[in-house]
Amino acid sequence: xxxxxxxxxxxxxxxxxxxxxxxxxxxxxxxxxxxxxxxxxxxxxxxxxxxxxxxxxxxxxxxxxxxxxxxxxxxxxxxxxxxxxxxxxxxxxxxxxxxxxxxxxxxxxxxxxxxxxxxxxxxxxxxxxxxxxxxxxxxxxxxxxxxxxxxxxxxxxxxxxxxxxxxxxxxxxxxxxxxxxxxxxxxxxxxxxxxxxxxxxxxxxxxxxxxxxxxxxxxxxxxxxxxxxxxxxxxxxxxxxxxxxxxxxxxxxxxxxxxxxxxxxxxxxxxxxxxxxxxxxxxxxxxxxxxxxxxxxxxxxxxxxxxxxxxxxxxxxxxxxxxxxxxxxxxxxxxxxxxxxxxxxxxxxxxxxxxxxxxxxxxxxxxxxxxxxxxxxxxxxxxxxxxxxxxxxxxxxxxxxxxxxxxxxxxxxxxxxxxxxxxxxxxxxxxxxxxxxxxxxxxxxxxxxxxxxxxxxxxxxxxxxxxxxxxxxxxxxxxxxxxxxxxxxxxxxxxxxxxxxxxxxxxxxxxxxxxxxxxxxxxxxxxxxxxxxxxxxxxxxxxxxxxxxxxxxxxxxxxxxxxxxxxxxxxxxxxxxxxxxxxxxxxxxxxxxxxxxxxxxxxxxx
Amino acid sequence: xxxxxxxxxxxxxxxxxxxxxxxxxxxxxxxxxxxxxxxxxxxxxxxxxxxxxxxxxxxxxxxxxxxxxxxxxxxxxxxxxxxxxxxxxxxxxxxxxxxxxxxxxxxxxxxxxxxxxxxxxxxxxxxxxxxxxxxxxxxxxxxxxxxxxxxxxxxxxxxxxxxxxxxxxxxxxxxxxxxx
Numbered sequence: 001x002x003x004x005x006x007x008x009x010x011x012x013x014x015x016x017x018x019x020x021x022x023x024x025x026x027x028x029x030x031x032x033x034x035x036x037x038x039x040x041x042x043x044x045x046x047x048x049x050x051x052x053x054x055x056x057x058x059x060x061x062x063x064x065x066x067x068x069x070x071x072x073x074x075x076x077x078x079x080x081x082x083x084x085x086x087x088x089x090x091x092x093x094x095x096x097x098x099x100x101x102x103x104x105x106x107x108x109x110x111x112x113x114x115x116x117x118x119x120x121x122x123x124x125x126x127x128x129x130x131x132x133x134x135x136x137x138x139x140x141x142x143x144x145x146x147x148x149x150x151x152x153x154x155x156x157x158x159x160x161x162x163x164x165x166x167x168x169x170x171x172x173x174x175x176x177x178x179x180x181x182x183x184x185x186x187x188x189x190x191x192x193x194x195x196x197x198x199x200x201x202x203x204x205x206x207x208x209x210x211x212x213x214x215x216x217x218x219x220x221x222x223x224x225x226x227x228x229x230x231x232x233x234x235x236x237x238x239x240x241x242x243x244x245x246x247x248x249x250x251x252x253x254x255x256x257x258x259x260x261x262x263x264x265x266x267x268x269x270x271x272x273x274x275x276x277x278x279x280x281x282x283x284x285x286x287x288x289x290x291x292x293x294x295x296x297x298x299x300x301x302x303x304x305x306x307x308x309x310x311x312x313x314x315x316x317x318x319x320x321x322x323x324x325x326x327x328x329x330x331x332x333x334x335x336x337x338x339x340x341x342x343x344x345x346x347x348x349x350x351x352x353x354x355x356x357x358x359x360x361x362x363x364x365x366x367x368x369x370x371x372x373x374x375x376x377x378x379x380x381x382x383x384x385x386x387x388x389x390x391x392x393x394x395x396x397x398x399x400x401x402x403x404x405x406x407x408x409x410x411x412x413x414x415x416x417x418x419x420x421x422x423x424x425x426x427x428x429x430x431x432x433x434x435x436x437x438x439x440x441x442x443x444x445x446x447x448x449x450x451x452x453x454x455x456x457x458x459x460x461x462x463x464x465x466x467x468x469x470x471x472x473x474x475x476x477x478x479x480x481x482x483x484x485x486x487x488x489x490x491x492x493x494x495x496x497x498x499x500x501x502x503x504x505x506x507x508x509x510x511x512x513x514x515x516x517x518x519x520x521x522x523x524x525x526x527x528x529x530x531x532x533x534x535x536x537x538x539x540x541x542x543x544x545x546x547x548x549x550x551x552x553x554x555x556x557x558x559x560x561x562x563x564x565x566x567x568x569x570x571x572x573x574x575x576x577x578x579x580x581x582x583x584x585x586x587x588x589x590x591x592x593x594x595x596x597x598x599x600x601x602x603x604x605x606x
Numbered sequence: 607x608x609x610x611x612x613x614x615x616x617x618x619x620x621x622x623x624x625x626x627x628x629x630x631x632x633x634x635x636x637x638x639x640x641x642x643x644x645x646x647x648x649x650x651x652x653x654x655x656x657x658x659x660x661x662x663x664x665x666x667x668x669x670x671x672x673x674x675x676x677x678x679x680x681x682x683x684x685x686x687x688x689x690x691x692x693x694x695x696x697x698x699x700x701x702x703x704x705x706x707x708x709x710x711x712x713x714x715x716x717x718x719x720x721x722x723x724x725x726x727x728x729x730x731x732x733x734x735x736x737x738x739x740x741x742x743x744x745x746x747x748x749x750x751x752x753x754x755x756x757x758x759x760x761x762x763x764x765x766x767x768x769x770x771x772x773x774x775x776x777x778x779x780x781x782x783x784x785x786x
Contacts, residue, residue: 026624030702033715035686036695039625075620238673242743245675249742604764 014042018049022070093477100240101435101486107497108437108444109473115448116469118201122194122455123463129190130459131161133181137172152321153398158391162398164457165391165529184541187531188520191456195513198452202505209498240486281342285361288338292331292365293372299324300376303396304384324396325403328369332446333407336362336439359438366446367507373400374453374515378523388529394458401450401461405468408443412479420483432485440476441500445508452512456519613637615653626702633698640697643668652694662690665697675740679720680704688725714779718772729770731755 017025029043090113098106138161145156159166172181303324306317339361348354377393386392419433447465454461520539525532532538546562549555565571611634614622622633641648643664649656662681671677681690684700692700702708703716719725723733734755738746746754762770762778 029624030627031709031712033712036625036699037686040621040695043621043624075616241673241675245741245743246745249745601764605766 010042014045014049017042017046018053022074090473093473097477097480100481101484102240102244104437104487104496105435105480108435108440109477111441111497111500112444112469112473112476115444116466116473118198118448119451119462119466119469121197123460123466125190125194126455126459126462129186130167130183133172133183133186134161134167137168137170139166148318151399151402152318153395153402154318154321158395162458162460163391163394164459164531165388165394165526167459167531169531169533182545184531184535185545188538188541191459191516194455195452195516198509199513202501202509206498206501206505209501212494243486277346281346285339285342286364288335289361289365289368292335293368296324296328296331296369297372297376299327300373300396301380304381304386304392321395322399322403325399328373328400329403329407331369332366332404332443333411335365339365355438359442362439362442363503363507366442367511370446370449370453370511374511378515378518382519382523386526388526390457390526390530394454394461397450397454398458398461398464401447401454401465401468404443404447404450405472408472409475412475416479416483433483434487435480435484437487437496442503445500445504448504449508449512452509453515456516613650613652618652622698626698627705627707628698628702636698636701637694639668640694648694657693659687659691659693660697662692665690665692675743676720679723683716683719710779711776714776715772717779718775721775727772729775731759731769734758 017028020028025046029039029046032039032042034042090109094106094109094113097109139159141156141159143156143159149155149157153162157163161167167187168183170183172183173179303321306320336358339358342361343354343358346354346357348357373396377396381389381392381396416433416435423431423433451461451465521537523537525535525538527533532541535541535544546559550559613634614637619630619633622628623630626633628636637652640660641650644660647660648658662678662685665681666672666677671680674680678690680700681692682688684696684703685692686696703712718729721733721737722729723736724730729737735751738751738754759768759770762774764774764777765771
């Protein structure tokens with residue numbers, strides 16, 4: 001009887017599969033937890049079933065021909081997807097890193113690759129829509145090229161497409177009475193569209209990641225999941241395997257002693273001392289951040305004097321321009337060491353706690369540095385009497401990015417290569433260096449923030465950063481494989497990846513959007529250069545275009561949308577009320593489902 | 607589109623592509639890896655479906671598996687005879703499930719079978735003890751192993767029968783985002 005039951009279940013399965021579309025059917029067969037033999041049998045049965053039903057329904061020859069073409073289409077699609085795989089660059093390098101060092105270190109490289117695709121996308125958009133039309137009406141460049149411009153970004157580069165100042169404000173027409181290309185609108189719409197697309201991509205990636213990694217975490221992050229899900233099947237290196245096993249045993253031992261120990265009750269005096277120590281270290285770290293900001297601010301004021309005074313193209317003034325970026329990078333490189341030392345001093349109860357606090361302090365430092373630089377650019381450079389303030393800001397950002405790139409390479413050299421030599425020959429107790437994932441990812445986010453701010457002022461900056469990121473990838477990979485050992489601390493990869501994406505979105509991207517918003521809406525573009533010269537603000541280009549469109553009848557709907565929807569604050573208010581209502585409803589549904597789960601749980605146990 | 611390969615018939619390749627997560631090129635590459643383990647045993651012509659099985663010792667010596675503490679269980683789970691000796695079908699199946707394109711539920715199903723040492727469709731306490739020892743290279747004392755196994759069963763056993771069934775295991779995996 002049970003043979004018959006199994007047979008009829010299989011018949012049902014075959015019938016179900018036959019009724020699905022081709023791609024769904026293939027996915028369902030691939031997902032079946034059965035041996036290859038069984039899957040092949042079922043597949044052949046399904047194909048026979050489909051042929052039979054086609055026999056019955058359509059004309060014989062037509063059905064067979066259709067099936068033949070369907071098969072050849074699928075083969076074509078498969079080979080196309082193989083070529084698409086080639087586009088996924090660095091696949092092999094990422095696999096090697098994952099095999100030797102595990103998924104936690106791999107997450108840094110995947111994040112780097114993800115940021116790289118953002119930059120490539122931005123470069124392609126800017127190049128095709130803004131730079132290429134500019135090439136058609138380029139003015140000749142009278143300045144001379146000395147090699148120093150690669151470092152300072154000034155001099156020869158000032159009159160090239162690298163900076164905002166070079167772009168024309170005219171409407172480009174190559175053929176008389178032919179189609180025209182309005183540079184002002186192109187510039188503002190290209191940059192705007194890029195930011196909107198970035199916003200959507202970041203929002204959806206973050207939501208997807210959050211959904212997968214944070215839901216229902218609280219009740220089941222016990223040792224069961226730690227034990228059974230902790231083994232990283234990606235690792236294939238013998239040393240890494242041994243290390244991972246040692247990790248797991250150490251962690252299990254720690255867990256067991258924690259359970260036995262319960263909470264250590266501190267006396268009142270000890271608790272007070274601990275609170276005082278925590279407060280002192282927080283005050284000192286915040287104080288360091290404020291001091292760093294003040295230093296950067298005064299240096300940049302000095303910097304501005306150099307420009308407003310005039311262009312002395314001698315070595316001294318060129319070198320003086322580099323002081324600000326070097327100081328900023330030095331602060332970013334060395335203050336985190338101070339923070340880690342503070343973290344050691346405080347003796348937190350769990351090492352995870354210490355990692356989070358150190359990362360939080362680093363984030364505060366980096367946000368303050370970027371914040372003070374933005375304040376300086378928006379409030380001081382923009383209102384100074386320099387000739388072309390946007391180009392000045394673009395040059396500042398270029399120098400910051402370049403010096404940061406050089407410091408990254410140097411940091412890899414000193415932090416990993418020399419440290420390994422010291423650790424293996426002079427001071428063997430130190431051992432091999434470990435790859436510091438948190439600091440490196442924060443560095444990436446810092447650079448990406450600068451790039452996003454700089455897109456408006458230097459459209460080709462993402463292209464430069466693409467090259468920089470590629471070089472950084474190879475250098476870090478080689479340095480990692482040659483010098484580092486696999487990580488010892490347990491690093492909750494999925495949670496940290498989500499947090500990094502959240503950090504990229506919330507302080508970084510939203511901050512950039514506010515700075516760009518202030519620049520476009522409030523600041524007056526310079527009179528003598530750039531696509532928006534003479535206008536009261538960059539946004540005025542759009543409002544003037546709408547005014548022109550008003551006299552053009554076929555586009556009245558655009559004008560109507562603009563005046564009644566986009567400029568009216570009431571519209572956005574009305575839009576936000578249903579959004580809030582939907583969010584509240586979803587929240588209530590989730591609460592209801594949680595209670596249902598608890599009740600079902602009780603039922604299963606009893 | 608037509609690579610002049612004579613190892614498989616086009617229908618065989620289509621069937622492999624439908625049943626695994628691999629593309630044509632990857633299937634051929636895996637075939638060559640399989641053949642490199644024992645060139646004298648594996649023929650270059652699979653159109654007549656020869657019944658060739660490679661012993662476990664050769665499979666376990668592959669660089670991807672040789673340092674994995676669970677390699678024997680992996681080979682046993684995926685092999686047809688349950689002893690670790692694999693045909694080409696089993697070989698492709700194993701790498702298909704272990705690849706990054708396989709969905710998590712499929713991996714969870716096979717992970718359950720890997721951890722189930724006595725093949726009784728339940729992870730009981732002795733299975734867990736063997737798992738813990740393999741994961742920690744016998745560094746824990748027997749009392750510690752005992753404590754850990756009891757804790758795991760206490761936390762993950764939903765239907766309270768003293769051992770983990772497939773549903774308990776899958777229930778736990780869904781909540782662990784770090785599972786690979």
